[in-house]
Amino acid sequence: MKEKVAVIGTGRMGSAAAERLTGLGYEVILWNRTREKAEELAQRINARVAATPFEAVQEAKYGLLFLSDEDAIYGVLSGFHRMDGAVIVNHATITPQASKRYEGFVKALGGCYVEAPVLGGPSAVKSGKALFVAAGERMCLNTARPVLEDLAGELVVLGEDTAKAAGLKLAFNSLLIGTIELLAESTVLAESYGVDPETFKDVLSRTVFAAAAEKYIPRMRRDPGEPASFTLRMAMKDLEYALRAGYPFDIPQPATAGTHAMYRTASRIGYANSDYTRVYHAIKGKRD
Ligand SMILES: NC(=O)c1ccc[n+]([C@@H]2O[C@H](COP(=O)([O-])OP(=O)(O)OC[C@H]3O[C@@H](n4cnc5c(N)ncnc54)[C@H](OP(=O)(O)O)[C@@H]3O)[C@@H](O)[C@H]2O)c1
Structure with a gap:
């Protein structure tokens, strides 16, 4: 042992x-x-x-x-x-x-x-x-x-410097969670004009967005009641920390702030314990 x-x-x-x-x-x-x-x-x-x-x-x-x-x-x-x-x-x-x-x-x-x-x-x-x-x-x-x-x-x-590791992780998560939010938003926009999410994914898979679309479009569309591997509540916490980490340097972070606002709305309307990718359902629900 x-x-x-x-x-x-x-x-x-x-x-x-x-x-x-x-x-x-x-x-x-x-x-x-x-x-x-x-x-x-x-x-x-x-x-x-x-x-x-x-x-x-x-x-x-x-x-x-x-x-x-x-x-x-x-x-x-x-x-x-x-x-x-x-x-x-x-x-x-x-x-x-x-x-x-x-x-x-x-x-x-x-x-x-x-x-x-x-x-x-x-x-x-x-x-x-x-x-x-x-x-x-x-x-x-x-x-x-x-x-x-x-x-x-x-x-x-x-x-x-331990701050470097914590800072890198927050930078990665603001990019990842921001990407998920934008992918969800753009999928709902395409759907609003009759484009099936599978077709949207297929088109994106021929572009620079291939890896993200193939991995996350199917995941974000799954049932919000399925067990989460990373909760929306935790993603919202990470965005808040990323914003806080930027304050001492006065870094403009409008994309992270916008993503955080959407995650807060999703959390308030009942998705806090869902997987963080299910922000898609929150955006879609707002549209419907
Ligand atoms: N899940 C992912 O994919 C992922 C990936 C990378 C990093 N992370 C990070 O890893 C950390 C853990 O995430 P997770 O997904 O494992 O979360 P989780 O499943 O919600 O687990 C959270 C843990 O924290 C404990 N806890 C919460 N509040 C506490 C308190 N006030 N005092 C003592 N213990 C408390 C919980 O205890 P109880 O069981 O008693 O509630 C539980 O053991 C987070 O910082 C997250 O951002 C997560």
């Missing part, structure tokens, strides 16, 4: 990571706010559940955070005490500003902090095909590297 790893947060991404790690022979210790979810997962993948996140990290000396947002991370970290030699790796999507705050907090407790956001969903993580980017102090990165390399399909190391 390989070393112990604590997985904090057993939602979509955390449970996929925990499953991959146990499959690779790691001893995994789980913690989740809703304990029953961690227990159900622990039984399925042969892991253990800790009573608190600090207990999990103290025992493993290696804690992977797969929590939803900055408030959740702050809540978990604020229960931590001295943890000399422990490595905390954050995989959630957060602002560069929060990343620097968490790094300072963990360092003050004697631990190491690495920012390692994921470009890819739960199924890519489970199958070891997800792209991870990572940044952190050299010593921290070196300690985290073996587990990160096992977890990721590909790992891009960005150096010592």
Whole structure:
């Protein structure tokens, strides 16, 4: 058996990571706010559940955070005490500003902090095909590297500044979610003039938009009641963080702001827990 790893947060991404790690022979210790979810997962993948996140990290000396947002991370970290030699790796999507705050907090407790956001969903993580980017102090990165390399399909190391990894991830998500929104909007426009979405996809597949159209037009049209792999609520959070990350530099982000407004509307009318691509149904519903 390989070393112990604590997985904090057993939602979509955390449970996929925990499953991959146990499959690779790691001893995994789980913690989740809703304990029953961690227990159900622990039984399925042969892991253990800790009573608190600090207990999990103290025992493993290696804690992977797969929590939803900055408030959740702050809540978990604020229960931590001295943890000399422990490595905390954050995989959630957060602002560069929060990343620097968490790094300072963990360092003050004697631990190491690495920012390692994921470009890819739960199924890519489970199958070891997800792209991870990572940044952190050299010593921290070196300690985290073996587990990160096992977890990721590909790992891009960005150096010592954790803000870089968090910033790159937000830049990627504003591009991805903005693309989805625009693809949904343009599909509904084409449909309004009698163009079948399949025909629209077929035409786009002969252009520079081929990859996005082939992957996302079928996905966005599926039932909003199907289980989400990335929720619309989480996409809205990422857009908000991307806007916030741009404020210190006064970057005009009208496209991201517009996408955020559409996601907020979709969330308000009942799509918050649907897959983020189902913004298509929200746009279509507004038209009808
Ligand atoms: N899903 C994706 O495709 C994807 C891809 C890349 C990055 N990400 C990022 O990865 C992170 C996790 O996403 P996910 O899709 O796994 O979300 P998720 O399925 O909704 O899981 C969220 C996790 O956070 C926990 N949590 C929420 N609020 C909390 C709080 N106040 N205190 C403690 N724990 C709390 C939840 O616990 P409960 O079970 O108790 O609710 C759950 O374990 C997010 O930052 C997301 O942006 C997601």
